[in-house]
Amino acid sequence: MARPNEDVEALLQEYADLIAITGGDAFKARAYEKAARAIGGHPGDVSRLDVAGLKEIPNVGTSIAEKVVEYVRTGRVEAVEESRARIPAGVRQLIAIPTLGPKKALTLYEDLHISSVDELADAIRAERLRGLKGFGEKTEQNILHGIDLMRQAGGRILLSTAAEAAEEIVAGLSRIPGCEQCAHAGSLRRMRDSIGDLDILVAADRPAPFMEALTELPSTAEVIAHGQKKTSVRTVKGVQVDLRVVRRDSWGAALQYFTGSKAHNIRTRTIAVRQGLKLSEYGLFGARGGRRVASRSEEEVYARLGLPWIPPALREDRGEIEAAQRGELPEVVTEADIRGDLHTHTDLTDGLAPLEEMVAAAARRGYAYYAVTDHAPNLYMQRMTDEKILAQREQLRALDGERRMRLLHGTELNIGPDGEVDWPDAFLAGFDLCVASVHSHFGLDRRAMTRRLVRACENPHVNIIGHPTTRLIGRRPGIDVDLDEVFAACARTGTALEVNAQPDRLDLGDEDILRARSHGAKFAINTDAHSIPHLAYLRYGVGTAQRGWLTPEDVVNTWPLRRLRGFLRKHPGG
Template identity: 70%
Template sequence: MRANDEVAELLEEYADLIAITGGDAFKVRVYEKAARSVAGHPEDISTLDAAGLRGIPNVGKSIALKIEEYLRTGAIHQVEEMRGRIPAGVRRLTRIPTLGPRRAMLLYEELGISSVEQLAAAIEEGALHDLHGFGPKTEENLLHGIELVRTAGRRSTLGDALELAESIVAELSDVPGCERCGYAGSLRRMRDTIGDVDILATSARPADLMAAFSGLPMVEEVIASGPTKTSIRTTKGIQVDLRVVPPDDWGAALQYFTGSKAHNIRTREIAVRAGLKLSEYGLFEVADGGKSGAKIVSRTEEEVYARLGLPWIPPQLREDNGEIEAALRGELPDLVTEDDIRGDLHTHTDLSDGLASLEEMAAAAADRGYAYYAVTDHAPNLYMHRTSDEKMLAQRSRLRELDGTYRGLRLLHGTELNIDPEGGVDWPGDFLAGFDLCVASVHSHFTQPRDAMTRRLIRACENPHVHILGHPTARLIGRRPPIDADLDAVFQACARTGTAVEIDASPDRLDLAAEHIRLARRHGIVFTIDSDAHATPHLDFLRYGVGTAQRGWLSADDVLNTWPLERVRRFLSGPPD
């Protein structure tokens, strides 16, 4: 883990501890903002001196001293002191949606509840009935929130898992004797969340790989160790399994351990019908008595699929959602790739809640080789972001000055509008007409009834100045469930009004999810894949959105920001009269 992430986690924990103990709300916000700034800072903070640390937005002298203490000693003494006053479980209680720090501390002080499990038991036993502010509806919401926390606790975000897997693969690939190394499982299929991380390798010296794996810095515990498989638990609580197979078995093992289980059942059925047997060791002829006979192929996935009469099927599609049938018909999609993306159409700067300036974000976008880039800061109805008409117009003026100056990068001035409970947005039409594009998203009132929420989204799509429906279900993975809306009706409205639907690539969102992308795709609508970046490193989130789009069977032409700028502008200008 980067020093930036380690320090950000500590600052966020300190903010939580201050809130739990009833500390100053302003101080809580200061540390929350500092945590976000440190996590999003593009430089490695371990390389910065005191002046460099104070140059990070929202990091003043006091916080910089705490960061220096951590970099020097591996701890922040104020955090250690507060940890000693509050059970660790109480902080985890604050992760439950609708249960804030003060109420978490109340549960601890009044009932001795210091874990999610204790809270669930107390609700079931009726122990909360006499506590002020904990009525039946609150208890129902808490039980739902507990299930979200439990589910999230068993799985990692795609971003965390992929960063970990790539780090391990890089380390093991440098071990002498390692011939091939890669990740498999649900991570290779780019699922929204990941359980255990599966690493596969080939080597004639598996013992050396196992020893190197067990000795990695992130290893907290070696769960099990053997000659060809070792399982560890990382300091972040993620289980990682390493399997070492003979070089000749790589393709069959990669196909098998990538999964999914349902996809593998289908491929094994095809093998059986052909009088063959498919396993992680290869594709075999069947000998007398049903036992494996001579090995036919196993070295590459392509060989395995070809011998089954199938083209190679991209891992992201291997969920038994029709990919076998499409492969047999020769109708697998040519999936969108990160190289297809020509620009990013939903990003933020420090004008609203971003951490970097317009100039810094534009320069980072140009470094990625983009042809165009949209800045879409929040509109003023989200009052905490302190935007205004005047600030937006000043930003537009500056953006026009910079247009084309970063390696020819074309800059678009946009905004992310807030969809209010009735489906209205922040500005009147004459002001919205001045933007190059408008993203409209739900940021509040997440529990509206289904009919009202559906009308709300459809009305926003019907606004002629709304070009993109942003993170359409408003979910935060493991923290907030999707809104309840008739998405099929919403997608019909998007098709009718020419509104694009976003795949928000933030690993905490990945919204739309793959199953909703497949539903929307039937209506022939246009999608965008956007980073929703609030700092320059967040531009890298795009890869997660691309993986999600691939799981949704999207090709490049389905995605607005793979198009040339002229075609994008025609889409944004709407259909001809």
């Protein structure tokens, strides 16, 4: 279920943007940004805290705490409402464009009276921005690319946002008497990286109570359609939800049908036709007599078609039908297979929780091992030093002796433009593992970017390439790089590719995972957690890995510690 913390985080971040748009105090805007992150990553429910309790959260002072209490109590904050009223809604939308920040949005509004995304696109094409300071031809191209990204995303939402909304609705409907089954379906069940609409399925004899209940849920803001077979609503966060109620004896067929994908369903229906059958959301029927031969469970439906049950994440018509027919479906990795997280952060750099708290939270997840990998010194804003990282190592070693979970001391290095990383070899040799990631210079040409990543793979101390394409879903495209050359280098050098579970990254994505796997590369599914709640993001990384057909053998952090340590010694081939 969605947490109040996330609503408060969004509000404070919006207020920070509003301050910046209006040319307010940059320090104040930054303070609200920091508070937003701290509240979003706070493990407790902030709606239960008073001002004093809120002030115990890092970066939350009295003024911010009072605004949070006001919001929790009334659903609004007067200061935010006043700021919103001073700025046209179109201008507020401008800052949602990737590559366009609040200062540039304010300049566009004040100098050219631009107050919508469409007006901005037209102004760029008419070359009206050329006279503005800070708006060169390259900036125009970047803004147009950002507008295209935003439009391509359309009304799609992140996997995590969809999952939280769906779980809240499923929990609410499951409590209604007469509910025999309730689940989400569609692209969410297939764990796509972004979701359009939510599909919810209920098995019950009487649809009416469930249709009515959906319209009355606290999260429902608008009823789009209300019928006996289907009801559609829009949530307060703008997500469309489609509810269908079926009889219990049709549950399996309906779940298979509404899970999709469309291409996968065409293949299963074609198989049915070849067998003299007809497959629909109501069941599998004989084409002539109309007798139902399978419908109660997905396993039953697939078995009658001569197939094993196919995991939802694989149902994209990317070879899963053929693999099933050959008996070669992969036993895809599950969350239960993960023995430890190999990329996490603490408040030593840009994390929100101290080392001890992150370690304790990881131990509660039942991990066999856990790595702390705070940022290295070349990410200058984090102010890392040799002394700080060595002191953390001593602290970690002391904690390691107190727990059954083994602790690994690592770092997240920065891959520089030429492929260089922070710290000399002798210093890097003291770490248990090193993640290396691109954090800057995203605009290098394809050849230079490829050479950059290959050189990082060839570094004997680099064990994992973190968020390899650097994409941010709906906000920033991946870097221009010859991924096949990078994947081959990873396989050759014994360097794992990360499947970063942060919902706005999910990087590598599923299609890239499939390509990398064909090269023989290994992978690490990590959360890149910057707070305790982020550790739960693991499931999104696992879902993405499943879509890439990964098995536990492919994923190094499913391995026992002894085997993992062997891989971390960087012997090519793992």
